[in-house]
Amino acid sequence: MPPAQFIPFVEERIAQLEQALKTKQYSVKHTPAGLVRIVQNKGSLQFYRRESQADTQGTYMPRSQDKLAHAFIQNAYDQDAVSSIQAELKYLRSFLKIYKNKTTDQVYKKLNPPRRQIVEPLTLDDIQYSEEWLKVEYRHKKFSEDLPLLFTDNNEQVRSKSEVIIANELKACGVPYRYEFPILMDKNAAIPDFPDYDFCNLHPDFYCLNLRTRQEYAWEHFGMMDDPKYATQTAEKLALYAQNGFYPGKNLIITMETTKQPLSSKMIKGVVTEYLK
DSSP states (O other), X not given: OOOOOSHHHHHHHHHHHHHHHHHHHHHHHHSOOOEEEEEXXXXXXXXXXXXXXXXXXXXXXXXXXXXXXXXXXXXXXXXHHHHHHHHHHHHHHHHHHHHHHHSXXXXXXXXXXXXXXXXXOXXXXXXHHHHHHHTOOOOOOOOOTTSOOEEOTTSOEESSHHHHHHHHHHHHTTOOEEETOOEEEETTTTOTTOSSOOEEEEOXXXXXXXXXXXXXXXXXXXXXXXXXXXXXXXXXXXXXXXXTTOOBTTTEEEEEOOSSSOOOHHHHHHHHHHHXX
């Protein structure tokens, strides 16, 4: 069972509501208040100022007072908005307080260490989940003998200096990854009724895990984009990814470089932060 991913969104909603509350409270305080009846007459609006709730008709406000009428109407809305925001904030804060104390994860956390070693929890913590995820065994692609010997901080061989940069940044940020993990692709995915399916494996440079959301991402780095043949192959590869449900920003990370625009470690750090933290 994945961890509750909605909590950050609830916390963000609370922060937005708190800011909106300050704005609307200021508006209510500094905008004139009054009761207005609106009548639509031949496509235009006419305003009548009411002295009280009992005054159902009101006194006609000439066009010169349109701005004042609009202010009264805005103030009435803002007052209702303040009440609504306060009610929503009360509910969300109460929910978070109760949920964080009553979540099923707390049942496991309250166990003493010997019992934790025995039971299988509903939700694994980040360390446990990462360890299980990294246990997956797969066949690695072979390295040709003419490739330079390049190793990451995890002491694994990779194929380029750019991959060293990416791998080391993933490790530094605590992001689990599998190097060149095979993903089975249906080459005829665009024609679902084709009788003879043709499958192949793609080996993204990195297959990464966002521990917070438990979402997996394939990461492809294209390092020779100023080579026309390489660029064509890249487009074909991305099309195959798309045909099999891998889309940039959703579950596919793409980075590129040319001889004039080499890979930036700052950019890689931003990508890792955006998608994998």
